[in-house]
Amino acid sequence: MTKVLVIEDQEDIRSIIVEMLTAENFYVIDAENGQVGITILQKEIPDLVICDIAMPKMDGYEVVTWSRENPETEAIPFIFLTAKASQNDIRQGIELGADDYLIKPFTRAELLGAITARLEKQEIINRQTQKRINTSYSYLASTIRNDLNNPLNYITSISEKLINEYEFMNREEILKIIKEIYNLSKNCQDRNLNKL
Known part of the structure; x- marks a missing residue:
């Protein structure tokens, strides 16, 4: 079962995302801010992270930066959720290592489409890596x-x-x-x- 970590400070939005993903058979872990999200990342390695940007204690930019600096979490697909829709905000998120960017409000189809695209890309990377490992081993x-x-x-x-x-x-x-x-x-x- 695919494990998804949802980091979102607004409880109503977080609950909706958790319900949507649980209905799609994802195993969902949620965190109310970036600090709690990083604590969870240190204990459980999810297959994908969905993270808000504007949060108290630690924002999404800090979370993705921390994630990309740690070998255990650096390759996890990372999707930002935000109301910040400027080109600079999107560019900053991508430069820090986010793989995708959903602007609030988003639809169920947009969320599931972004998750599917990230997981499929990760699967391709995993297959290519395994193929290189097998070739090197041979x-x-x-x-x-x-x-x-x-x-x-x-x-x-x-x-x-x-x-x-x-x-x-x-x-x-x-x-x-x-x-x-x-x-x-x-x-x-x-x-x-x-x-x-």
């Missing part, structure tokens, strides 16, 4: 296999030579091959320890 696993297989292939080859030809080799040749096997084995072991 490359790393392949590199480690190759690093291990190359010396092991050589060890197998010279061991086989020793097994097949030891009767025709003198003591020095046998000792040389054994030392080579030992050194290659030791190098493989050291490499594996360094990768851990």
Whole structure:
């Protein structure tokens, strides 16, 4: 279930948003100001934040700034709700890290549309990130296999030579091959320890 944090100081507006989102099967947490919102953000990581701008104790700009400066919350989609509709207000919110901006009064469709768009974008980012992680993991696993297989292939080859030809080799040749096997084995072991 998608978890949404609603930070809004006007209780009637906050209640309406909570009811709307609960009816749409969102798990909703609400806060009456930015300070309480940040306390909640420190304890529970929501999938999306809806936040008013003009609030007592701590405004929405401070909340989004705090959110973007913390690794646990920096990527959470953030939607501002506000009666401030000037281009400067919108620009300031976007520059601080807000992903969207709804101007009061807004409709149910506008709110749900903004939430859906932000969550879909976040899902795309998550899929792309997972794809990059998988690609990096595959490359790393392949590199480690190759690093291990190359010396092991050589060890197998010279061991086989020793097994097949030891009767025709003198003591020095046998000792040389054994030392080579030992050194290659030791190098493989050291490499594996360094990768851990």
